[in-house]
Amino acid sequence: MALDERTEEIAMTIISNAGAARGAAFDALKAAKAGDFQTAETLLKSADEFSRTAHKTHSELLTLYAKGAFEGGDILLSHAQDHLMCAALAMELIGELIDLRKTIQKNTGKEEQQ
Amino acid sequence: MKVLLICAGGMSTSILMKKLEKYAAAHEIELEILARGMNDYDDVYSKFDVILLGPQVSYQKSSIENDTKKPVAVIAPYDYAVGNSENIFKQIKKLYPGQ
Numbered sequence: 001m002a003l004d005e006r007t008e009e010i011a012m013t014i015i016s017n018a019g020a021a022r023g024a025a026f027d028a029l030k031a032a033k034a035g036d037f038q039t040a041e042t043l044l045k046s047a048d049e050f051s052r053t054a055h056k057t058h059s060e061l062l063t064l065y066a067k068g069a070f071e072g073g074d075i076l077l078s079h080a081q082d083h084l085m086c087a088a089l090a091m092e093l094i095g096e097l098i099d100l101r102k103t104i105q106k107n108t109g110k111e112e113q114q
Numbered sequence: 115m116k117v118l119l120i121c122a123g124g125m126s127t128s129i130l131m132k133k134l135e136k137y138a139a140a141h142e143i144e145l146e147i148l149a150r151g152m153n154d155y156d157d158v159y160s161k162f163d164v165i166l167l168g169p170q171v172s173y174q175k176s177s178i179e180n181d182t183k184k185p186v187a188v189i190a191p192y193d194y195a196v197g198n199s200e201n202i203f204k205q206i207k208k209l210y211p212g213q
Contacts, residue, residue, distance in 0.1 A: 008129065009196065015126045016194035019170020023188075026173035050191065079125050083170060 003070055007077060010061050014080035017054035018087035021047040025087070025094040032098040035105070040098050047091050054084055116146040117206060118159055120178065121168030124151035130168075130189075130197055137199035159184065164209045166202070169194055185209040 028043035061077065064070065117134075119127035127149035138145035148158060152171055159165065165186045167175060172188040179186045187209050193201045 012126060012129065012197065013195040016169045016191040019122070019168055019194075020172065020191040023169055023172035030173070076125070076129070079123070083122070087170075 007061070007064075007070065007074060010057055010064075011074075011076045011080040013057045014054050014061070015083045017050045017057070018080070018083040021050035021054060022083075022087040022090045023047075024050060025091045029094045029097060032101045037098070037102060044091070044095060044098070047087075051087055051091060054087065058084055115144065115164070115206060115210060116162045117148075118155065118162035118165045118184075119147065119149040119168070120152060120155055120165060120171060121149070122152055122170050124149050124154060126170075126194075127168055130194065130202075133197035134199050134202060137203070143203065155182075164206055166206065 024043045024047035028040040028047065031037075031039040031043060058081070119131055121127040131147050131149040134147055135145065137143075138147075146162075148162070150158060152174065155165075159182045162184065165178060165182060165184050167178065167186065167188045169188060169191040171178075175186055175188055187205055189202060189205065192198070193205075
């Protein structure tokens, strides 16, 4: 496979997996908003798996770069990295938001009992 | 068939669009296709039969459905990554059986 085809495939793999991770993270947040923490947990796990694939592919890209296989500067690749970072941030923040919702629910539960 | 592809910025769907156009030409499928970003489809969507989303905007599916009242589906991450045109056309046919 020609290198530009390979880099395009790498970029598209990163974009779609990072994208799916971000999508699953937002769906998890939606579930948590509705009080369904179990579904939220499952969706976060699925986000994690997609993200792992994206990161693995990204490492492959960095290895190719370190070997001097290409010079870099490809706009599609930087776009893919943009997606990767967006997904990472979304997952991290959404994890925190879900935890926060759990705590709030626990505390309101306590208040109601008192 | 008229297919609108939507992703975050319209970049990766542009690449997918080229692959789908190639496949359609090779298989004599009549296809009108356009790739747009999330904030950039308002003025064009009415002309299309179906809307396909990149996996990165999957969580916007219901809001796009509400906005456009068109059949909407999300492309599977693997099909999207490798540009699996055959699967994607199957998905389009499912959304729009008239074609």
